[in-house]
Amino acid sequence: MAENRAVWGIDIGQAGLKAIRLKYASQAEQALAVAYDYIPHPKILSQPDAIPRELIKQALETFLSRNDVAGDLVAISLPGHSALARFIQLPPVESSKVADVVKYEARQQIPFALEDVIWDFQTLGGGIEESGFMLGAEVGLFAMKTEQVYEALRPFTEAKVEVEVVQIAPLALYNFHCYDTLGIRRSKEDEFVTPDEHTILLDMGTDNTTLLVTNGEKIWIRNVPIGGNHFTRALTKEMKLTFAKAEHLKCNATKSPDPRAVFQALRPVFNDYVSEIQRSIGYFSSVNRDAKISKIIGVGNGFKLAGLQKFLQQNLQYDVERVETFDAVVGDTVLNAPVFQENIMTFAVPYGLALQTLQLTKLRTTLLPKEIAVARKIRRKKPWAVATAATMLVGLATSVAGFANAASKVNKERFGEVESAAETYKSALSSGQSAYEGARSTHDGLVEKGTHLVSYLDRRELWAELFRGINEALPRPVGMQLDEKDLTKMPRINIRSITAQRYADLKTWFDGLREQDKNFLDEAEKATGPSGEGYVITLMGEHYFAPESRLGGSVIFVRDTLVTNLRKPFIQQDDNFSGPVPVAILGISHPVITDNPPPQKVEWYPNGVPKTDDTGPGGFKPGFPRPGFPSPGTAPGRPAPGQNLQEPVFKMIDRTTFTLQFAWKPTLVKDRVLPESATPVSGGSMPAADQGNLPDASNPQPGGAVANPGGIPAGASPSVPGGPLPGTGLPGSVPPGDPPALGQ
Numbered sequence: 076m077a078e079n080r081a082v083w084g085i086d087i088g089q090a091g092l093k094a095i096r097l098k099y100a101s102q103a104e105q106a107l108a109v110a111y112d113y114i115p116h117p118k119i120l121s122q123p124d125a126i127p128r129e130l131i132k133q134a135l136e137t138f139l140s141r142n143d144v145a146g147d148l149v150a151i152s153l154p155g156h157s158a159l160a161r162f163i164q165l166p167p168v169e170s171s172k173v174a175d176v177v178k179y180e181a182r183q184q185i186p187f188a189l190e191d192v193i194w195d196f197q198t199l200g201g202g203i204e205e206s207g208f209m210l211g212a213e214v215g216l217f218a219m220k221t222e223q224v225y226e227a228l229r230p231f232t233e234a235k236v237e238v239e240v241v242q243i244a245p246l247a248l249y250n251f252h253c254y255d256t257l258g259i260r261r262s263k264e265d266e267f268v269t270p271d272e273h274t275i276l277l278d279m280g281t282d283n284t285t286l287l288v289t290n291g292e293k294i295w296i297r298n299v300p301i302g303g304n305h306f307t308r309a310l311t312k313e314m315k316l317t318f319a320k321a322e323h324l325k326c327n328a329t330k331s332p333d334p335r336a337v338f339q340a341l342r343p344v345f346n347d348y349v350s351e352i353q354r355s356i357g358y359f360s361s362v363n364r365d366a367k368i369s370k371i372i373g374v375g376n377g378f379k380l381a382g383l384q385k386f387l388q389q390n391l392q393y394d395v396e397r398v399e400t401f402d403a404v405v406g407d408t409v410l411n412a413p414v415f416q417e418n419i420m421t422f423a424v425p426y427g428l429a430l431q432t433l434q435l436t437k438l439r440t441t442l443l444p445k446e447i448a449v450a451r452k453i454r455r456k457k458p459w460a461v462a463t464a465a466t467m468l469v470g471l472a473t474s475v476a477g478f479a480n481a482a483s484k485v486n487k488e489r490f491g492e493v494e495s496a497a498e499t500y501k502s503a504l505s506s507g508q509s510a511y512e513g514a515r516s517t518h519d520g521l522v523e524k525g526t527h528l529v530s531y532l533d534r535r536e537l538w539a540e541l542f543r544g545i546n547e548a549l550p551r552p553v554g555m556q557l558d559e560k561d562l563t564k565m566p567r568i569n570i571r572s573i574t575a576q577r578y579a580d581l582k583t584w585f586d587g588l589r590e591q592d593k594n595f596l597d598e599a600e601k602a603t604g605p606s607g608e609g610y611v612i613t614l615m616g617e618h619y620f621a622p623e624s625r626l627g628g629s630v631i632f633v634r635d636t637l638v639t640n641l642r643k644p645f646i647q648q649d650d651n652f653s654g655p656v657p658v659a660i661l662g663i664s665h666p667v668i669t670d671n672p673p674p675q676k677v678e679w680y681p682n683g684v685p686k687t688d689d690t691g692p693g694g695f696k697p698g699f700p701r702p703g704f705p706s707p708g709t710a711p712g713r714p715a716p717g718q719n720l721q722e723p724v725f726k727m728i729d730r731t732t733f734t735l736q737f738a739w740k741p742t743l744v745k746d747r748v749l750p751e752s753a754t755p756v757s758g759g760s761m762p763a764a765d766q767g768n769l770p771d772a773s774n775p776q777p778g779g780a781v782a783n784p785g786g787i788p789a790g791a792s793p794s795v796p797g798g799p800l801p802g803t804g805l806p807g808s809v810p811p812g813d814p815p816a817l818g819q
Contacts, residue, residue, distance in 0.1 A: 081109060083144055084428030086152045086244065086421075087230075089281035089304075090376065091115035092134040093421050096147070097404065097429040104262075106254075106435060108406030112138055113418050121282050121304065122318070128230075135230045150240035150428040153219060153227055153442065155285045156298040158243040159185060159192075161216040162199070170209050173198070177214055185218050194218035195440040200269075200292040215294060217243060217440055224442055237451065240432045241442040245285050245296045247427035248278055248374065250436040255403040255426070256372070257291045261437050267291065272369035275356070275393070278423065279303060279377030284348075286355050288368070295359050299351045303377035306344050313340035328381045338382060345383070349390045356391070370394040374423040398423060537741045540661055545573070545614070547656040548640035550632075553649050562679055563621040563728050568637060570616040581605040581738050588667055600665050609662070609740035613669075617732045619679075629731050630671045641666040641737055644749055660749055662742035670734035680725040 085094045096110035114134045118125040161184045168176050177196045178189075185192055196216045203210050224241060231238050252274065253259040259267050269292045278285040284299040303325075310321035314336070328337045356368065371393050373384065378397060388395040398420050401410065409415055415422065430436050550566045552559065559565050578584055585604035588596065620632050640646055641663055645655040 080146065080148055082148045082150065082239075082429045082432040083142075084150050084152075084247070084425035084430075084432065085138075086247070086424040086428065087131055087134065088154075088421075089116075089120045092131075092138055093418070093425050094138060094142070095409070095422055095425045095429055096142070097426075097433060099433045099435065104260075106404045106430065106433065108401075108404050108409040110142060111409050111412065111415050111422065112141060113414055113421075114138055119281055119304065131230050132233070135234055135236075139234060139236070144236060148239040148432050149231070149236055150242065150432040151227065151231065151238055152242055152244045152247050152424050152428055153224065154283075155243050155245040155296065156283045156300075157223055158217060158219045158245075158442075160243070160245065160294075160296045162294060163214045163216060165209065165212045165214055167208055167210050170204055170207055173209055173212070173214070177216065180214075181216055181218070184216060187220065191221055192218045193221050193224050193442045193444055195442060197438065197440045199294060213293065215440070217246065217442065219243070219442055221444070224444060228444075228447075238443065240428065242428055242431060242440070243442070244278070244424050245287050246294075246438055246440070247424045247431070248276055248285065248287055249289055249294055250427035250430050250438055251423045252276055252287075252289065252372070252427075253291050253438075254430050254436055255401055258403065259291055259437070261435055264437055271367060273363075273366050275368060275371045277352070277371060277373050277375075277378065279373065279375040279380075281377065284351075284375075284377070286352065288356075288359050288366075290366070293363075293366075295363070297355045297358075299348070299355065301344065301348050301351060303380065305347075306341050306380060309344045310337070310340055325380065341382075345386050349387065352387070352391065368393060370396060373397045374420045376418060376421045378420055401426060533743050533745070534741065537661075537743075540657065541612070541663075541739065542573070544656055544658040544661055544663065545570070545612075545641075547646055547648060547651065548637055548658055550636040551648065551650070560681070562619045562681075566620050566632070566636070568616050568618045568633065570614055572613075572615045574613045575610045575739075576613070577608075577610055579608055581607060581609045581611070581740070584611050584736075585665065585738070588669070596665070596667055605665055605738040605740070607740065609738055612663075612737055612739050614735045615732075616735070617730055619728055619730060621729050629674055629729075630668060630733055632731070633668065633733050633735065637735065638666045638668065657747070660742065660747045662740040664738050664740075666735060666737035668733055669736050672732060674729035674731045676727045677730045678725045679728045 081096050081098045083094055083096050085092065087093075092112070092114040094112045095108060098107045098109055099105070100107055114137050116125075116130045116134060118130065120127040120130060161180075163177070163180050163184070165173065165176060181189060181194055181196070185194065194217065196214055198209075199213050199215050228238060228241070256274070257267075257270075270290050273288050273290045273293075276285075276287040276289070278287070280302045281304050282300075282302040284302055286297045286299050288295040307318060307321045307325050310316055310324055311318055314321070314324075316324065324331055324337060325341075328334055328341075331337050360366065360368075371387065371391065373387075373395060374397075378384070384395050384397060387393075400419065401422075404410070404426070427436075431438055549568050549570070552565055552567065556564075556566065582604060585606075614637075616633075618632060621629075641658055643658055644660045645657045647655040
């Protein structure tokens with residue numbers, strides 16, 4: 076508490092400068108009013124021909140010429156209508172995190188960036204702290220734009236007056252009411268019993284009225300945009316007077332020749348004023364249903380308007396009082412001064428400012444810019460820092476002098492032999508350390524070379540495992556299917572080429588596939604694509620499998636077998652007796668079909684191929700292997716009995732080609748992670764609708780490649796272009812009603 080320092084509370088309003096100087100006598104626990112000043116402006120600041128900056132500067136110079144503020148603390152007010160005040164009910168939160176929660180709320184409540192405003196907050200009460208948590212607390216959040224604060228500080232900065240506290244006028248009014256009217260003392264704050272009834276304070280200024288509702292704990296503030304000037308302007312309009320004459324008539328309405336005409340001209344403004352206050356009271360009561368308003372207290376010189384107190388009391392149905400004296404401060408020299416008594420209602424705000432600066436009120440927020448406060452604190456502590464540094468230097472110098480004196484008295488004959496032995500040991504230690512560092516460097520080099528030599532051992536089988544996994548994922552005939560002669564009923568896929576391309580980031584490849592609609596990507600694969608360094612493996616292949624139902628043919632056959640198998644952790648075909656073969660856990664992922672042209676019609680000669688220029692006599696290429704197995708009574712390369720050599724038997728079949736790609740991130744054995752639910756399974760089955768079309772309906776298993784299925788020569792071109800799949804308009808697409816896509 077500032078015990079021996081006096082405090083000036085200064086309020087510069089539209090009509091003039093009001094200031095009061097207080098001291099606190101701790102022995103008597105009493106605030107003392109020791110000085111005051113009231114300096115009206117030559118013109119009201121809001122008049123069109125007034126220059127506010129010049130008038131404020133002139134008033135402050137007059138004040139400083141009359142009063143010595145050296146050594147005193149200074150507190151100033153900011154207009155309430157330019158500030159933002161919000162009252163937030165906090166949820167249960169840790170006491171140490173209240174500031175973080177309030178900062179978050181400030182970003183939501185303040186309609187400007189926090190960097191553009193100066194703001195502060197304080198817990199007002201109503202909450203309790205239990206087990207480190209703040210429960211049911213209400214926080215007051217107060218802010219104003221930075222340039223407005225600096226504009227208010229400018230006259231004091233130019234006059235070299237240091238401001239200690241910057242407070243908005245409604246909160247200074249709250250300080251006055253709590254200390255002077257309710258008798259709340261910070262030293263006995265715990266003894267204060269919050270009254271159930273609320274009081275309305277109306278501070279009528281020149282252009283605005285501050286409406287404050289409080290019971291000493293909760294605060295509610297609203298700005299009413301009607302002030303004393305509105306009554307003056309009503310007189311200038313109705314009675315055709317100049318502003319100066321209307322102002323004089325307003326202040327002396329009861330002494331005018333026709334008071335009735337004056338009040339008749341002022342009546343519309345009275346009605347508007349009452350309506351605004353009623354609207355504010357109604358809104359406050361709607362959000363605070365348990366609050367009961369007991370009375371209204373008027374402050375500000377605008378409240379001296381004749382008839383205003385009675386009019387408000389009749390229309391609002393509340394007791395309306397005016398501030399006639401300050402009860403909680405002593406000092407007859409000030410309190411009984413005629414000028415002070417005449418303008419006592421306008422000293423409520425500077426009185427509240429001085430009380431807060433004396434730390435006599437529980438409110439401690441300030442909008443003083445942080446950089447000014449920090450610079451001032453550093454400047455105040457600088458002399459103490461200099462004194463501390465000087466003391467440390469003196470002590471250090473004394474210590475150094477003592478050690479130097481002791482060192483000068485060392486007996487070299489007594490300690491010379493020991494010092495020599497110490498130097499010899501130090502030299503040996505340095506030599507041994509150098510030898511150790513050299514040996515360690517040699518060892519590290521050998522370890523690095525050995526690591527490099529064996530680094531490829533755990534990678535040498537990765538490509539072989541990849542090809543084995545691809546081979547195991549291919550479909551193959553089993554059981555009675557091995558005896559099938561018809562190429563279109565053999566569930567085989569022929570891989571014509573395998574290529575690999577390295578990518579620095581597999582995401583580059585995968586992003587180009589997201590928009591394709593024929594690559595059979597499931598939803599999980601679309602959501603999380605591969606990333607990082609790896610390979611894209613491209614398989615180009617074909618098949619001739621075309622079951623009667625068409626549900627398992629075309630590219631659907633590739634999807635349901637090869638694509639499905641490449642997604643499994645590992646598989647084991649029925650004819651594989653060496654154990655499960657890893658597939659997906661090798662690093663294979665996201666198998667997609669990137670090219671799927673419509674099936675092409677090609678000629679298939681079950682008993683051979685037509686004669687060409689390089690064939691021998693007889694019309695058939697001698698020794699050319701016939702697809703499938705030889706029929707009884709025939710031999711490879713020869714026609715069946717009774718067949719005409721010049722007219723070989725053939726039929727048109729579909730040749731489905733495709734291009735399949737998948738991502739491969741080579742994964743070492745030690746890094747492979749097997750899903751807990753994964754167990755060795757057989758290769759993907761054919762759709763249930765197609766199993767009846769196979770000679771062996773016992774769930775055919777995929778796997779195994781065929782070098783040249785069906786007797787079609789390598790590079791054979793289709794003779795008839797293929798059409799779309801039955802039931803669709805898109806070539807090679809999945810017809811409606813087909814089995815669901817993978818992943819469903």
